[in-house]
Structure formats: structure tokens, C-alpha cells
Amino acid sequence: MRHTLAVLVENHPGVLSRVAGLFARRGYNIESLVVGETEDKTVSRITLVVEGDEKVIEQVSKQLNKQVDVIKVNDITNEETVERQLLLLKVAADPPVRQEIMQIVEIFRCRIVDIGRRSLIIEATGDEEKIQAIIKSLQPFGIQELVRTGKVAMVRGQK
Amino acid sequence: MNGAQYIVKFLENKGVDVVFGYPGGAVIPFYDVLGRSSLRHILTRHEQGAVHAADGYARATGKPGVCIATSGPGATNLVTGIANAYLDSVPLLAITGQVGLDSIGRDAFQEADIMGITMPVTKHSYLVKDMKHLPPVLEEAWNVATTGRKGPVLIDIPKDIFMGSVDLTKAYPGITTRKGNHKNGLENQLPKIMACLTEAKKPLILAGGGVIASQAWEQLLQLVRYTNLPVVTTFMGKGALPENHPACLGIVGMHGLPAANLALSECDVLLAIGTRFSDRVTGKPRNFIPHAQIIHVDIDPAELCKNIRTDIPVVCDGQKFLVHLLKALKEANICFQIEDWWSEIKNWQKKYPMKYEKCPNLKPQHVVEEVANQAGDKVIVVTDVGQHQWFTAQYYPVGGKRSFISSGGLGTMGFGLPAAIGASLGRPGEMVVLFTGDGSFQMNIQELATLAQLQLPVKIFILNNACLGMVRQWQELFFDRHYAHSLFNYNPDFVRLAEVYGIKALKITDPKEVTGVVAQALRTSGPVIVECMVESGENVFPMVPPGGRPNEMLGRWQDEAHISRIS
Numbered sequence: 001m002r003h004t005l006a007v008l009v010e011n012h013p014g015v016l017s018r019v020a021g022l023f024a025r026r027g028y029n030i031e032s033l034v035v036g037e038t039e040d041k042t043v044s045r046i047t048l049v050v051e052g053d054e055k056v057i058e059q060v061s062k063q064l065n066k067q068v069d070v071i072k073v074n075d076i077t078n079e080e081t082v083e084r085q086l087l088l089l090k091v092a093a094d095p096p097v098r099q100e101i102m103q104i105v106e107i108f109r110c111r112i113v114d115i116g117r118r119s120l121i122i123e124a125t126g127d128e129e130k131i132q133a134i135i136k137s138l139q140p141f142g143i144q145e146l147v148r149t150g151k152v153a154m155v156r157g158q159k
Numbered sequence: 160m161n162g163a164q165y166i167v168k169f170l171e172n173k174g175v176d177v178v179f180g181y182p183g184g185a186v187i188p189f190y191d192v193l194g195r196s197s198l199r200h201i202l203t204r205h206e207q208g209a210v211h212a213a214d215g216y217a218r219a220t221g222k223p224g225v226c227i228a229t230s231g232p233g234a235t236n237l238v239t240g241i242a243n244a245y246l247d248s249v250p251l252l253a254i255t256g257q258v259g260l261d262s263i264g265r266d267a268f269q270e271a272d273i274m275g276i277t278m279p280v281t282k283h284s285y286l287v288k289d290m291k292h293l294p295p296v297l298e299e300a301w302n303v304a305t306t307g308r309k310g311p312v313l314i315d316i317p318k319d320i321f322m323g324s325v326d327l328t329k330a331y332p333g334i335t336t337r338k339g340n341h342k343n344g345l346e347n348q349l350p351k352i353m354a355c356l357t358e359a360k361k362p363l364i365l366a367g368g369g370v371i372a373s374q375a376w377e378q379l380l381q382l383v384r385y386t387n388l389p390v391v392t393t394f395m396g397k398g399a400l401p402e403n404h405p406a407c408l409g410i411v412g413m414h415g416l417p418a419a420n421l422a423l424s425e426c427d428v429l430l431a432i433g434t435r436f437s438d439r440v441t442g443k444p445r446n447f448i449p450h451a452q453i454i455h456v457d458i459d460p461a462e463l464c465k466n467i468r469t470d471i472p473v474v475c476d477g478q479k480f481l482v483h484l485l486k487a488l489k490e491a492n493i494c495f496q497i498e499d500w501w502s503e504i505k506n507w508q509k510k511y512p513m514k515y516e517k518c519p520n521l522k523p524q525h526v527v528e529e530v531a532n533q534a535g536d537k538v539i540v541v542t543d544v545g546q547h548q549w550f551t552a553q554y555y556p557v558g559g560k561r562s563f564i565s566s567g568g569l570g571t572m573g574f575g576l577p578a579a580i581g582a583s584l585g586r587p588g589e590m591v592v593l594f595t596g597d598g599s600f601q602m603n604i605q606e607l608a609t610l611a612q613l614q615l616p617v618k619i620f621i622l623n624n625a626c627l628g629m630v631r632q633w634q635e636l637f638f639d640r641h642y643a644h645s646l647f648n649y650n651p652d653f654v655r656l657a658e659v660y661g662i663k664a665l666k667i668t669d670p671k672e673v674t675g676v677v678a679q680a681l682r683t684s685g686p687v688i689v690e691c692m693v694e695s696g697e698n699v700f701p702m703v704p705p706g707g708r709p710n711e712m713l714g715r716w717q718d719e720a721h722i723s724r725i726s
């Protein structure tokens with residue numbers, strides 16, 4: 001099963017390399033990893049998507065916790081969360097199909113951020129499902145280039 | 160005060176009395192200060208010698224070992240020793256010099272990214288890039304090495320940081336850990352443990368290296384006195400309980416004693432303290448004592464449920480655990496009715512004693528046994544890696560505390576001699592006995608110069624079987640006796656070699672000489688080397704084949720000693 005881990009770490013040089021090294025060394029699979037500063041400048045947050053059963057995830061968390069620079073590991077897989085990825089996609093867009101593509105962009109509420117003579121760059125944010133859906137809808141037009149970030153996630157506030 | 164002076168002062172304040180190292184360009188500024196200080200510096204003849212000596216010192220004293228090397232090749236020569244300390248959870252501070260700050264990343268002369276290289280084998284590591292980081296990094300590094308599950312920490316220090324000045328007017332706040340508590344703490348688990356133990360018909364304690372690391376030998380002894388529970392130990396836990404104590408059944412695992420391994424496979428409740436359940440103990444984790452309840456106590460939460468299933472995981476320091484358990488048992492007035500279990504165990508001990516044939520050739524076990532007879536359990540026993548290591552583990556019953564020093568997790572040939580030097584420096588006035596092999600001894604043989612210079616009371620027994628015995632054994636048993644590159648066609652004359660270094664040397668070739676020569680060696684003051692020309696074809700038995708269950712032991716040890724020869 002796929003797990004999402006939110007890992008708070010000291011904002012020290014080499015932290016990312018330690019975390020990535022740990023995964024490689026112990027044979028865990030990272031699907032995606034995103035790192036960035038948090039509201040506290042001395043703390044960074046790594047959002048990890050890891051594939052594995054409960055036992056593997058427990059080991060992953062414990063091994064992460066052992067790192068001196070790791071402050072806290074949270075498995076937020078089963079929490080109510082808001083999740084986002086960012087997608088940039090260059091799609092072939094000759095005049096006859098341009099209108100159709102722009103409609104799709106409208107429906108998914110993404111944005112066109114660059115207009116070329118024969119292509120468009122589309123920017124989209126959303127959860128995994130939405131990103132997949134956008135890619136699928138634009139596939140028939142010819143995707144020339146695609147880049148996406150890993151997932152970031154945040155637990156929802158108490159209702 | 161410059162960086163070098165600050166580090167020396169720091170070490171002095173921490174009570175460090177001996178450091179081990181080897182100078183070079185990047186650390187000359189440091190040595191300049193060190194050489195004028197009260198710290199005793201031992202100049203080994205190789206950086207690997209320095210790090211193993213620091214490791215041996217740490218194992219013998221419980222205090223962190225400190226070693227120093229220069230940048231580049233000096234630092235990379237430490238790697239094996241750091242990995243060795245990491246796998247056996249030995250507290251160690253490795254200080255390496257680094258090229259100047261401006262040169263980092265430019266492939267400068269003698270530049271190596273030692274922090275990157277050692278990341279997987281250190282508990283933590285630092286590269287000090289700013290003067291103001293030096294004081295807090297030293298403090299934190301010391302803390303990391305010596306608390307929780309202990310381990311090696313590396314501090315890489317660019318040359319200019321040694322020479323820059325530390326602002327002493329500033330306060331450097333101590334580190335505050337931001338980590339929370341763990342859910343499987345002792346308080347939560349103690350009632351479950353009590354219930355589990357009271358139901359047990361065949362309870363067994365498995366003591367690992369953690370019992371020794373937490374200095375819990377006295378507490379273990381008290382628990383055993385009160386409960387009469389049988390105790391087996393891992394290889395790293397050897398000596399957690401004095402091995403001549405009747406409740407101590409000895410080591411378990413691949414080359415464990417038959418009665419100990421049988422007790423392990425037959426117990427119904429296993430109380431495991433401070434062990435990581437290495438594959439050398441469990442065989443295939445899935446087959447490991449499936450019917451028994453397992454209580455696993457370890458200070459490192461990541462060890463719980465890592466290798467085997469655990470019924471009651473407990474995150475706790477070994478000593479603290481034993482104190483609380485004994486108190487709880489006494490308060491609840493719990494006594495163990497385990498006479499039947501004990502008679503079963505005593506029966507195995509009678510039926511399956513450890514034995515070997517003493518003649519006609521000289522047997523390695525014979526030498527070990529005779530040294531044990533004469534030197535007894537008041538000495539520090541150190542080994543190298545190979546068959547001789549296991550003959551020592553099997554045939555030398557050691558006293559308690561920190562009396563057995565050996566490379567367990569990494570199995571590093573060449574560990575023995577430098578570790579024996581370090582142990583001896585850590586415990587002046589005590590005798591150190593080193594058992595080594597003709598292969599292992601040649602891996603750090605240069606440290607004979609260090610030993611000769613220091614004139615330490617280290618008695619070295621080279622069990623010379625003219626081969627890499629342990630490799631030869633596996634080839635005999637599992638590779639159709641194809642002895643590819645495991646037999647030495649050439650060895651130096653170790654007696655003459657010792658004499659060239661200025662160390663007294665003796666030789667044993669005939670079993671009849673053992674008693675006399677061992678006595679002579681032990682009587683000799685200072686270092687001495689005894690070259691023992693032992694049988695080449697001897698194997699370490701019993702042997703649980705890799706992946707096997709504890710009760711599947713190879714070797715005809717039931718009826719007679721197994722003798723095999725190189726065909």
C-alpha cells in the first residue's frame with residue numbers, strides 16, 4: 001500500500017542526503033519526495049510517498065526517527081488531508097484543436113501559462129486523481145513534454 | 160583561543176585521557192596544540208590501528224574512544240573501523256582534518272568527502288564550516304555518541320577551523336532534543352511482561368550486547384539470583400553474566416553451545432534484552448522459535464519488530480529495565496517453579512558437552528582451554544576474526560563486565576591487535592589475552608611496533624593453522640572442498656618476526672608443550688607472542704547452517720569430536 005509520511009527535520013545541510021541514503025540503503029521504495037521550509041525557518045518538512053505494507057512503513061518511520069536531524073515522523077495516509085501536486089505539460093496545439101484544448105483547461109480549472117505557435121504549456125495543481133485525469137484528457141492531442149512535482153499534503157483542521 | 164585549543168580543552172573537560180591517531184597536513188595545527196597538552200596521544204602505525212584501538216578502549220572502559228586522522232587517505236583509512244564500531248554500537252568520536260574551507264569541493268590535494276563516505280556507518284556526522292558551529296557541534300557529537308544506543312560520530316574539521324579563533328564571550332546553548340517519548344515504554348508494558356512471565360513453564364533470558372553497554376551486569380546477576388532463570392547470551396552479550404555462573408548456559412547462535420541453542424529452541428517465553436536478533440542467532444526469521452512468546456527489550460525502538468515478530472516490545476535501557484523488573488517481581492512475590500525446565504537443561508548439558516580430541520596434533524581448542532585454565536576469568540579476552548574467534552567464544556568462559564572484546568557485527572579481520580592495545584590502555588594493570596589467526600594478525604601487524612613501544616601486558620596467542628580457517632571450513636562444508644585461495648602457501652616465521660619488533664616470542668608445536676609454554680607466556684611481563692602451530696583441518700562445531708533453526712546443529716558433536724582434514 002501507498003503511504004504518505006510527513007517528516008519534520010532540522011534545516012541542516014545534508015539532511016536530504018541522509019534521508020535519501022537511508023531509503024536506498026535499507027531497500028525502501030520512494031515514489032516521491034518533496035522538501036521545503038516550513039513556518040519555522042529552522043525546520044524543513046519532507047513529504048514522502050512510500051510503497052510498503054504496515055511492517056515496512058513501521059520500520060521506515062523508526063529508522064527515520066533515529067536520525068539525529070529528524071524531529072517528527074507522521075504517517076498521514078489515513079488522515080483527512082489536502083493533497084496537491086503541480087503539473088506542467090506542453091501539448092501540441094495547432095489552430096484547429098486549440099479551442100478544444102482550451103475548453104478542457106477551463107473544465108479542469110487549470111491555466112495556460114505559455115502560448116507557442118504550435119504548442120501550449122498548461123499548469124495544473126490538484127491531487128493525484130485530478131492530475132491523472134488531466135493528463136489522460138490531453139494525451140490524444142500529443143504531449144510533448146511533461147514534468148510534475150511530488151505530492152505535498154496537509155492534515156485538515158478540526159471541524 | 161583557536162579551534163584546536165578549544166577541541167583539546169573540550170576533550171580534557173570530558174575526562175578523555177587517551178586519544179589515538181596519526182598526523183598529516185590538515186591536522187598539523189591540531190597536533191601542534193595536542194602535543195603540548197595533557198592528553199596522552201598514542202601514535203599507531205596506521206589509521207585503522209588508531210580507530211580499532213579507540214574502539215577497544217571504548218569497549219573495555221565504557222567511555223567513548225577518540226581517534227584522529229588527517230584528510231583524504233588518513234580519513235578513508237578510518238572507514239572500516241568506524242563501520243566496525245557502528246555495527247557493535249560502540250561510542251566513538253572520530254576527528255578528521257579536512258582541506259581548507261576555500262578548497263572544499265575542488266578536488267584539492269588530499270580531499271575526500273569523508274562525511275559522505277561514512278554517512279551510512281556513523282550514528283551522525285558533521286562538517287564544521289563555521290567557527291561559531293564548533294562548540295555546539297562538539298557538544299552534540301559527544302552527546303550523540305554516548306547516549307541512547309551508542310555509536311560512532313565523525314567530525315570533519317577544515318584546516319582553517321583549527322586555526323580560527325573561537326569567540327569565548329558568547330554562550331553556546333546546549334542542544335535540546337525536539338523528539339517526543341515512545342509509546343512502548345516500560346511503564347505501559349510491565350504488567351504484560353509480568354503476566355507473560357508468570358505463565359511461563361520454560362522461561363529463558365537472552366542477554367545481548369545491550370546488557371553490557373548499559374552496564375547492567377550487576378542487575379542481571381541479582382535478577383538471576385532471585386528468579387533462578389536460565390540465561391543464554393548472544394556473541395556480543397558474552398560475559399553479561401560471568402560464564403562460570405551455574406545459570407549461564409553460554410552463547411547461542413551459529414556456533415553456540417548445544418545446551419544453549421536447545422534451550423533457545425525449546426523455551427516458551429524468551430526475555431531478550433539488548434539484542435538485535437542478528438541472522439547469526441535467528442537463522443531464517445520466520446522459523447525462529449515460532450511457538451514461544453517473545454519479550455524484546457531494547458533502547459533502540461527501530462530494533463523492535465525489525466528482524467523477528469515480537470509479542471511484547473519494550474523501549475527501555477537494559478539496566479533500567481532489569482531494576483524495575485526485579486522490583487516488580489519482588490513486590491508481587493513471584494517465584495518461578497521451573498525445576499522440570501532446569502532438569503531438561505541439565506540433561507542437555509550432560510548429554511552434549513563441548514568436546515574435541517586433544518591429540519595427536521595440536522588443537523586450537525586445546526590452547527584456548529589451557530589459557531582459560533591458567534589465566535582464568537580475571538583477564539580481558541580479545542579476539543580477531545575467524546575460527547579462532549569462535550574457539551575462544553566456545554572454550555574460554557569469561558568473567559563478567561567488560562571481559563570479552565571481539566568484532567561481532569562486522570567481523571573485521573585485523574581488529575584484534577589494535578583493539579587489545581586500546582583495551583590495555585583503558586584498563587592499566589590488567590592482563591589482556593589476545594587470540595588471533597595467522598590471517599587476521601597480518602592485517603594490522605604493523606601495530607606490533609606500537610605494542611613494543613608501549614610495553615603493554617598483552618599476551619598474544621596466534622592460532623596458526625596456515626589458512627583462512629573459517630573460509631576453508633565453509634568451502635569444506637558447502638563448496639565440495641574446493642579450497643580456492645584460502646590456504647596460505649607462505650607465512651612468515653611469527654617468532655622471528657616478533658623478535659625483530661623487540662617482542663618476546665614462544666612457540667608451541669606439540670600438545671605436550673601447551674601447559675608449560677602457556678605458563679611461561681603468562682609469567683612474562685609486558686607483551687609476548689606465542690605462535691601455536693595448530694591442526695589445519697579443524698572445524699568449528701557445532702554449527703547451525705546459515706538459515707537453519709537453533710536446534711539444527713551440524714557436526715557429530717553428540718558422540719565424538721568431528722575431525723576433518725584437508726583432502
Ligand SMILES: Cc1ncc(C[n+]2csc(CCOP(=O)(O)OP(=O)(O)O)c2C)c(N)n1
Pocket residue numbers: 543544545546547548570571572573595596597598599600622624626627628629630
Ligand atoms: C577484513 C576481512 N576480510 C575478509 C574476511 C572474511 N573472513 C572471515 S574469517 C576469515 C579467515 C580468517 O583467517 P585467520 O585469521 O587465519 O583465522 P582462522 O579462521 O584461520 O582461525 C576470512 C578471510 C573478514 N572477515 N574480514
Ligand SMILES: [Mg+2]
Pocket residue numbers: 545596597598622623624625626627628
Ligand atoms: Mg588461520
